[in-house]
Amino acid sequence: MELQSFLVFNGLVNGFLIALIALGLALVFGIMRIINMAHGDLYMFGAVGAVVFSEMGIPFWISLFVLPLLLGGLAMPFERFVLRPLESSALATMVATIGLSFILQQLALIIFGGQPRRLDEPVSFNVQILGTTFPGYRLVAAGIGIVLLAAVWGFVYRSRLGLSLRATIERPDIADAMGINTSLVRAGAFGLGTALAAVGGVLAAPINNVSHLMGGQILLVAFIVVIVGGLGSLGGTLIVALVMAAAQGGITAYISPVESQILVFGMMAIVVLVRPKGLFGKAVA
Amino acid sequence: MSDSSILKVSGVRVHFGGLVAVNDVSIEVGARELRAIIGPNGAGKTTFFNAISGEVPLEQGSVQIGGVELTKHASHRLRRFGLARAYQVPQIFGGLTVRQNLWIAEAVESSARWRPFVNADVLARQSAFVEETCESVGLAASIDRPAEELSHADQKVLDIGMALMLRPKVLLLDEPTQGVSPEEIQGIHAVVRAATKQAAVLMIEHNMQTVLALSDSVTVLVNGAVMAEGTPSEVMDNDDVQRVYMGVNPQKKTELG
Amino acid sequence: MSPISVPPTPSATGALQTPNSTDDLQTRHPSGRSGGGRHTSRLLFGKAAWVRLTVVAAMLLAGPLAPPGVRTIILVTLIYGLYAMAYDLLLGYSNQPSLGQGLFFGLGMYGVALPIVDHGVNVAAALLAAALAGGIAALVIGLVAVRLANAFHVIFTALFAAIAYMIANTLTPITGGSGGRTITLPPLKLGPWEVSLYGPYATYLLVAVVVAFVYLLLDRLVASPVGKIWTAIRENPERAANIGIHVYRYRLAAFVLSGLLTAVAGGLYAVMLRFASSEFFSFTWSVLPFVWVLVGGIGTIIGPLLGAVIFALFQFYVAQLWTHYLLILGVALLVLLRWSPKGVVGVWRSFRARRSASGKKDVR
Numbered sequence: 001m002e003l004q005s006f007l008v009f010n011g012l013v014n015g016f017l018i019a020l021i022a023l024g025l026a027l028v029f030g031i032m033r034i035i036n037m038a039h040g041d042l043y044m045f046g047a048v049g050a051v052v053f054s055e056m057g058i059p060f061w062i063s064l065f066v067l068p069l070l071l072g073g074l075a076m077p078f079e080r081f082v083l084r085p086l087e088s089s090a091l092a093t094m095v096a097t098i099g100l101s102f103i104l105q106q107l108a109l110i111i112f113g114g115q116p117r118r119l120d121e122p123v124s125f126n127v128q129i130l131g132t133t134f135p136g137y138r139l140v141a142a143g144i145g146i147v148l149l150a151a152v153w154g155f156v157y158r159s160r161l162g163l164s165l166r167a168t169i170e171r172p173d174i175a176d177a178m179g180i181n182t183s184l185v186r187a188g189a190f191g192l193g194t195a196l197a198a199v200g201g202v203l204a205a206p207i208n209n210v211s212h213l214m215g216g217q218i219l220l221v222a223f224i225v226v227i228v229g230g231l232g233s234l235g236g237t238l239i240v241a242l243v244m245a246a247a248q249g250g251i252t253a254y255i256s257p258v259e260s261q262i263l264v265f266g267m268m269a270i271v272v273l274v275r276p277k278g279l280f281g282k283a284v285a
Numbered sequence: 286m287s288d289s290s291i292l293k294v295s296g297v298r299v300h301f302g303g304l305v306a307v308n309d310v311s312i313e314v315g316a317r318e319l320r321a322i323i324g325p326n327g328a329g330k331t332t333f334f335n336a337i338s339g340e341v342p343l344e345q346g347s348v349q350i351g352g353v354e355l356t357k358h359a360s361h362r363l364r365r366f367g368l369a370r371a372y373q374v375p376q377i378f379g380g381l382t383v384r385q386n387l388w389i390a391e392a393v394e395s396s397a398r399w400r401p402f403v404n405a406d407v408l409a410r411q412s413a414f415v416e417e418t419c420e421s422v423g424l425a426a427s428i429d430r431p432a433e434e435l436s437h438a439d440q441k442v443l444d445i446g447m448a449l450m451l452r453p454k455v456l457l458l459d460e461p462t463q464g465v466s467p468e469e470i471q472g473i474h475a476v477v478r479a480a481t482k483q484a485a486v487l488m489i490e491h492n493m494q495t496v497l498a499l500s501d502s503v504t505v506l507v508n509g510a511v512m513a514e515g516t517p518s519e520v521m522d523n524d525d526v527q528r529v530y531m532g533v534n535p536q537k538k539t540e541l542g
Numbered sequence: 543m544s545p546i547s548v549p550p551t552p553s554a555t556g557a558l559q560t561p562n563s564t565d566d567l568q569t570r571h572p573s574g575r576s577g578g579g580r581h582t583s584r585l586l587f588g589k590a591a592w593v594r595l596t597v598v599a600a601m602l603l604a605g606p607l608a609p610p611g612v613r614t615i616i617l618v619t620l621i622y623g624l625y626a627m628a629y630d631l632l633l634g635y636s637n638q639p640s641l642g643q644g645l646f647f648g649l650g651m652y653g654v655a656l657p658i659v660d661h662g663v664n665v666a667a668a669l670l671a672a673a674l675a676g677g678i679a680a681l682v683i684g685l686v687a688v689r690l691a692n693a694f695h696v697i698f699t700a701l702f703a704a705i706a707y708m709i710a711n712t713l714t715p716i717t718g719g720s721g722g723r724t725i726t727l728p729p730l731k732l733g734p735w736e737v738s739l740y741g742p743y744a745t746y747l748l749v750a751v752v753v754a755f756v757y758l759l760l761d762r763l764v765a766s767p768v769g770k771i772w773t774a775i776r777e778n779p780e781r782a783a784n785i786g787i788h789v790y791r792y793r794l795a796a797f798v799l800s801g802l803l804t805a806v807a808g809g810l811y812a813v814m815l816r817f818a819s820s821e822f823f824s825f826t827w828s829v830l831p832f833v834w835v836l837v838g839g840i841g842t843i844i845g846p847l848l849g850a851v852i853f854a855l856f857q858f859y860v861a862q863l864w865t866h867y868l869l870i871l872g873v874a875l876l877v878l879l880r881w882s883p884k885g886v887v888g889v890w891r892s893f894r895a896r897r898s899a900s901g902k903k904d905v906r
Contacts, residue, residue, distance in 0.1 A: 029693070033693075035692075035693050035696065082876060085880070086879060090639075090692045090693065091633075091639055091692075092879055094639060094696070095832075095836055095875060095879055096875070096876055096879055098829060098832065098833070098872075098875065099871075099872040099873070099874075099875030099876045099879070100872065100876070101872070102868045102869065102871055102872030102875070103869055103872035103873060105868065106866040106868050106869035106872065107869065109866060110866055110869075216825050217704075220697075220700055220701065220704050220825075223697045223700075224697065224701065227694065227697055256712075258708050258711065258712050259712060261708060262705055262708050262709060262712070265701060265704060265705050265708075266705060268701070269698065269701050269702070269705070272694065272697070272698060272701075273686055276690070276694060338784070340780075340784075360783060360784065361783040361784065361786055361787065361788060361789070362786070364784075364785060364786040365786070370784060372781075376778055376780065376781040376784070377778065377781070378773065378774045378777040378778055378781070378782075379777055379778075380773060380776075380777050380841075381770065381773060381774065381777065385770060388770075389770055389771065389774050389785065389787075390785045390786075392767050392770070392771070393771070393785055393786045393787050394786060399767075399768075400766065400767065401762070401763050401766050401768055402762045402763070402766055403766055403767065404762075404765050404766065405765055405766050405767045405769065405770045406765065408767065447781075447785065450785075451785060451786070
């Protein structure tokens with residue numbers, strides 16, 4: 001029983017990180033309908049960047065701040081000049097982001113090398129949770145995740161900029177007429193989505209093994225979470241990420257991690273089949 | 286009305302979200318009649334067509350061609366009951382030639398489609414009907430050009446040609462003269478006139494000259510409902526129509542003479 | 543070093559028709575006979591037939607004529623080409639951007655490997671078994687996947703492939719996991735002849751014959767009514783449905799055929815490597831065909847072959863200069879999207895279009 005609650009708890013903690021990355025994708029794919037095949041690699045680049053920065057002597061907390069801003073900033077011209085001209089074709093967008101994926105993976109390979117490694121935890125302490133010792137850093141990471149999730153939610157649903165974002169996405173012509181700089185808003189949304197993935201990557205660097213290939217798995221998971229959660233629903237994305245990760249964690253008490261992954265993927269496939277709109281999706285075509 | 290009508294639409298209602306786009310519209314069209322549907326923008330004309338062709342679900346109402354109820358069938362089956370349609374923005378297969386575009390419409394229902402190793406182009410060239418239809422819409426000179434290379438007016442006419450290949454009993458034309466230059470409009474008129482020899486034609490139009498020149502009767506749709514119906518001159522003289530559609534005050538008009 | 547030089551098809555309309563015999567056909571009265579099959583024999587002497595002949599000859603001869611190292615590269619390229627052509631059926635001909643074909647590729651590998659290793663089945667039968675397995679799996683998955691639109695289709699197929707990858711990694715006793723299982727190939731039995739596949743040319747010829755056969759098959763198929771219907775579905779699916787095309791059925795047919803052929807490609811790969819591993823179910827093997835088709839040109843059967851050749855050149859030669867050739871490829875993709883979305887074949891065709899527009903007589 002203790003093992004199971006520990007695993008569920010661990011899963012939940014992971015869930016918050018997954019939620020961060022999935023939220024980034026929800027902005028980009030769920031709302032802007034950009035099929036970003038490089039989203040996982042942006043996460044990877046955040047993690048790789050964190051390791052490389054640390055090997056250069058830059059403290060973790062600075063990486064956490066700088067890398068997302070850097071990557072998000074670079075993502076904006078990418079959206080504007082590479083993706084925007086292709087927006088009429090979903091296929092072309094997919095191809096462009098696959099190209100980006102290749103570029104990011106190879107750059108990571110060049111800068112980081114092929115040897116997977118992990119960052120040392122920036123804060124080392126243990127916490128007694130549910131009868132077992134739990135690495136404190138993971139709680140910190142989850143905590144940061146929660147704060148960021150709340151901040152993004154507040155931004156999108158409560159701030160004026162967020163309103164501009166939602167307006168631009170739902171009715172770009174009206175938003176334009178109202179004087180909103182829709183071009184900047186769209187590039188900014190893509191940048192924000194990228195930054196969220198990067199944050200997830202930096203936070204994950206002390207937890208998971210970092211390699212130039214780590215983006216693949218997370219990409220699929222993120223897409224599944226966004227689709228099952230429902231396109232257009234940020235809350236849905238969050239809930240599905242947490243439930244899925246916690247459930248998967250719990251299931252590993254009984255079967256191996258790979259098998260639980262298969263089971264969870266299988267369940268998600270069924271949900272997509274039965275309810276393509278997702279659990280909380282709005283019928284925004 | 287009379288039982289010689291081939292198309293009977295009754296009580297069709299379509300709504301999107303909270304908006305009623307087509308409100309209880311009924312229409313009957315005779316076998317060789319050309320009925321123009323006119324009305325201000327947003328009056329629900331294209332939605333009405335979409336409801337007839339099954340591209341949009343109807344909330345209630347019935348659509349019958351020759352007595353057969355269409356609403357129970359999937360839209361891709363409707364050609365079997367004699368329905369064909371051309372679109373406001375020409376819906377053609379850009380990468381195929383004019384000949385192939387026309388031929389596909391024929392091939393889809395023929396046994397040829399199941400033969401995997403027959404050369405499609407050779408089959409297409411054997412079809413007299415393709416060449417006749419191409420001729421009748423005035424595209425004989427471009428028959429082997431890729432459809433995407435045609436001018437807008439030619440593409441519109443190809444769209445109509447494709448619909449004609451289905452040998453329809455009822456043809457829906459959505460703004461056949463839209464985007465067509467004044468020199469080419471006569472060409473379009475000729476094609477539409479030729480079409481009426483084969484089928485009942487329902488035509489959405491904004492161009493009043495076209496309406497007056499071609500139609501046997503006119504239905505006016507405003508805000509999703511039928512406001513007036515009659516011959517072209519009756520409808521043009523109708524006060525309500527003048528007020529709503531043409532923005533003219535009938536009293537004032539008589540003053541101005 | 544002899545990369546296969548394949549002259550791409552001259553026609554812009556996707557129909558590999560010959561201009562030369564058009565005159566004859568036009569003076570013929572359109573008779574509407576159902577004997578269409580007999581007329582195609584006239585085309586054997588036209589331009590398109592020369593293209594086909596060249597390609598097939600190149601496939602069959604390039605290997606034996608090349609030094610052994612290069613022969614292996616050409617062999618790999620042929621298999622890539624098969625995989626790419628199969629993928630074009632999905633991407634180019636029925637507009638289904640799948641990212642899960644790795645499932646069928648891996649299935650094909652094991653579909654050949656397991657019968658041979660565990661049950662001593664002969665190679666030809668194993669290939670047929672793999673093809674069948676691929677087709678059935680594609681039917682099952684396709685029944686659902688084909689109904690899904692763009693992004694959903696991508697995710698769904700990727701999801702299935704990921705599940706297959708994980709299962710393959712887990713079922714180590716059967717699949718050997720990523721370490722894989724080695725195959726000892728029994729001699730190929732064709733009627734009275736027995737050919738050892740360990741000879742210098744045997745494997746190459748086996749692969750080349752299969753790939754050339756599939757090429758000719760697909761070439762005919764896309765010029766047939768089915769191919770035109772697929773093209774129509776790709777160009778304008780709503781209009782296709784409107785004129786009575788049962789879009790779902792045609793797409794499903796493409797999906798199944800593609801899965802079947804992909805499995806054959808996987809099977810041949812296993813024969814070539816004498817090896818099968820769960821790694822071939824991975825995402826990379828689902829993305830590669832996408833790249834090959836895009837680089838070469840969607841919706842032409844020659845384009846993907848070309849794309850596979852270009853990629854193989856990159857993989858084997860550029861990689862020796864710089865291991866990170868994928869970076870160049872990534873940049874090349876972005877550039878290609880900007881300037882020629884139709885891939886290399888697209889560039890060739892627009893070049894020819896410009897030439898013919900400037901007065902050169904060239905009936906399309």
